[in-house]
Amino acid sequence: MTKPELTTSHRKALAFCTDQGGVAYGLFAAAQAARMSPDRDFDILVCSLDPLEIPQYFLDLGIRPVVLDLRAQMATQNFTTKRLPLEAYLWMWFAQCLGDVYQRILFLDLDTYILSSEISQFMEVDLGRHAVGCVRDITQWDNHRALVEEFKARNMRGLKFLNSGMVLIDTKAFNAQGILDRIIEINATGGAMVQHDQSLINLALRGDWAEVNPVWNWQWTRSYPFFQDHVGAQILHFQSRQKPWEGGVGQLRFSRIFVCQYYAFLNRHFPDQAFETLPAAAFGRSYGRRVVDLFDHLRKLPRLYFLMRRFKNDMDVRH
Numbered sequence: 271m272t273k274p275e276l277t278t279s280h281r282k283a284l285a286f287c288t289d290q291g292g293v294a295y296g297l298f299a300a301a302q303a304a305r306m307s308p309d310r311d312f313d314i315l316v317c318s319l320d321p322l323e324i325p326q327y328f329l330d331l332g333i334r335p336v337v338l339d340l341r342a343q344m345a346t347q348n349f350t351t352k353r354l355p356l357e358a359y360l361w362m363w364f365a366q367c368l369g370d371v372y373q374r375i376l377f378l379d380l381d382t383y384i385l386s387s388e389i390s391q392f393m394e395v396d397l398g399r400h401a402v403g404c405v406r407d408i409t410q411w412d413n414h415r416a417l418v419e420e421f422k423a424r425n426m427r428g429l430k431f432l433n434s435g436m437v438l439i440d441t442k443a444f445n446a447q448g449i450l451d452r453i454i455e456i457n458a459t460g461g462a463m464v465q466h467d468q469s470l471i472n473l474a475l476r477g478d479w480a481e482v483n484p485v486w487n488w489q490w491t492r493s494y495p496f497f498q499d500h501v502g503a504q505i506l507h508f509q510s511r512q513k514p515w516e517g518g519v520g521q522l523r524f525s526r527i528f529v530c531q532y533y534a535f536l537n538r539h540f541p542d543q544a545f546e547t548l549p550a551a552a553f554g555r556s557y558g559r560r561v562v563d564l565f566d567h568l569r570k571l572p573r574l575y576f577l578m579r580r581f582k583n584d585m586d587v588r589h
Contacts, residue, residue, distance in 0.1 A: 273367055273368075273370070274336050274337065274338060274339075274367065274368075276313075276334075276336070276368070276371050278313055278371065280311055280312050280313050280372075281371075281372055281373045281374070282311065282312035282313070282372060282373065282374045282375070282376075282390065282393045282394075283312055283313040283314070283315050283368070283371075283372045283374075283375045283376070284300070284303055284312055284313070284314050284315070284375075284376045284378065284389060284393075285314075285315040285316075285317055285336075285361070285364065285368075285375050285376065285377050285378070286299065286300060286315070286316050286317065286377075286378055286379075286380060287317050287318070287357045287358065287360040287361050287377070287380075288316065288317075288318055288322070288355075288357055288380055289318060289319070289320070289322075289355045289356075289357050290318075290320075290322055290323065291355070292355070292357075292380050293316065293318075293322050293323075293324065294535075294536060294539065294540040294543050295380040295381065295513075295515065296316055296380045297316065297324065297325075297328050297333065297539070298532065298535050299378060299380070299382050299383065299384050300314050300316060300328065300331075300333045301328060301331055301333070302383070302384040302385075303384050303389060304331040304332055304333060305331070306384060306385075306386060306387045306389070307387055307389060307390060310332075310389075310390060311390055312376075312389065312390055312393060313332075313334055313372075314331075314332060314333045314334065315333075315334050315335075315336045316333060316334070316335050316336070317335075317336045317337075317338055317357075317360055317361075317364075318335070318336075318337055318338070318357060318360075319337070319338060319339075319340060319341040319344070319356065319357055319360065320337065320341070321335070321337055322335050322337075325539055327539065328539075336368075338360060338363060338367050340360070340363055340367070341356070344356055344359065344360070344363075347359075347454060347457055347458075348457070349457060349466070350463055350466055353466075354466055354467075358466060358467055359466070359467050359470075361377040361437065361439075361467070362449075362450055362453055362467065362470070362471070363450065364377065364439055364441065364444075365401075365439055365441040365442075365444035365445045365449075365450065366445060366450055368441065369441035369442065369444070369445055372441060373440070373441060373442065374393045374394065374438065374439065374440060374441070375438075375439045375441060376389065376392070376393050376436070376437075376438050376439075377436070377437045377438075377439060378435065378436055378505065379434075379435040379436070379507065379509075381435070381507065381508040381509065381513055382435060382436070382487075382505055382506065382507050382508075383491075383505070383506040383507075383508070383528065384504075384505055384506075385503060385504055385505065385506065386486075386504035386505060388504065388584070389504075391585065392438070392482075392486060392504070392584075392585065393438060395438070395482065395585050395587050396587055397438070397440050397443070397480040397587065397589075398480060398587070398589040399443070399589075400440070400443065400478065400479050400480040400589065401439065401440050401443035401444040401446075401447050401449055401475075401479070402432075402437050402438060402439055402440070402444065402449075402471075402475070402479050402480065403437075403438035403479065403480040403481070403482045403587060404432035404433065404434070404436065404437055404438070404479055404480070404481065404482065404487070405432065405433055405436060405481070405482055405483070405484050405486055405487035405489075406430055406431065406432060406433065406481060406484070407431045407432060407433040407468070407489075408433065408489040408490070408509070409431065410430065410431055411484070411489075411490075411573065411577055412573050414430070415428060416431075418431045418472075419464050420463070420464060420465070420469045420472060420473060421472075424473075426476065428477075429472075429476055429477035430477050430479075430481060431472055432468070432471065432472055432475070432479055432481075433468065433487055433489060433507070433509065434465075434467050434468035434471055434472075435487055435489075435507045435509055436486055436487035436505060436507065437471070438482065449471075449474055449475070452474040453470045453471065453474045456470055456473045456474055457470055480587050480588070480589055481587065481588040482586075482587055482588075483578075483581040483583075483584050483585070483586060484501070484577060484578065484581075485501055485502055485503050485504045485505075485584055486504050486505050486584075487505055487507050488501070488503035488504070488505060488506050488507060489507050489509050491503075491506045491507065491508055491524070492508070492510060492512075492523050492524060494566075494567055494570055494574075495525055496567050497567065497570075497574055500574070501574070501578055502584070504584065508524070508528075510523075512524075514528040514529045514532050515529075515532035515533075515536065515543075515545060516545060517545035517546050517547075519548070521547065521548060522548065522552060522553060526550065526553040529547055529553075530547065533545065533547050
């Protein structure tokens with residue numbers, strides 16, 4: 271493995287992983303971060319296994335493409351790539367490949383939407399002895415002890431289950447604890463790996479990770495859209511299979527604001543990936559539907575309270 275040559279004075283980085291097919295969506299979020307933090311003390315990286323074609327507009331924003339020469343090495347691991355490209359697992363090599371340069375790396379999925387100007391501060395939160403800081407997966411938001419399939423299949427009970435759409439990595443601790451070696455070993459043993467990289471990191475850590483405030487990986491963007499403003503979400507995560515940049519009726523599951531922003535972005539920078547938006551009237555809801563939505567949100571308010579009261583503020587961490 272040849273490590274990339276990076277010249278930088280920063281010791282923190284925000285990083286995305288993608289192939290050419292997904293680069294537009296990663297650049298959407300990367301550009302948001304760049305605009306939210308114009309005087310930032312962290313780098314913004316778009317990492318890949320092969321060179322990417324990135325428009326000059328994004329390079330001028332300070333977004334840096336980084337090629338990690340790992341395709342042959344990763345291909346031998348036989349990762350599940352039924353729905354995702356091999357690059358979906360690339361972040362697991364960040365500590366090994368970039369740890370000499372960065373002390374902290376904040377990895378985000380491509381389907382994230384950045385609202386925060388406090389990313390730099392967040393990247394410095396105290397993780398204690400833990401190598402990563404994450405948010406619980408939404409499957410455990412209603413019930414913190416809910417047993418997920420990966421743990422159930424291995425009779426592992428009472429463990430918290432992280433969502434890998436946002437992972438704050440302490441590179442030194444990640445390397446010292448041999449987490450990448452654990453991931454590779456677990457992947458080789460087979461078994462239930464329903465959620466790809468998320469399954470692997472959870473099985474490798476077995477609950478040994480720092481839990482951060484859900485506002486940093488807000489997964490209720492579609493089901494309970496009113497709550498994101500109520501809690502002051504910092505990073506939204508469109509974690510379902512449907513995305514707001516897709517055409518057809520699926521876009522009705524998201525706020526028209528998101529759909530229109532992706533529409534304008536793709537038309538400007540990646541017209542070959544543009545999609546057709548539905549008429550504004552299609553996003554309207556009847557009075558009855560609005561009443562149902564309101565009561566559904568009210569029904570969930572107690573759960574939201576119990577989820578959020580565990581954190582004193584946005585930067586609080588549970589070790």
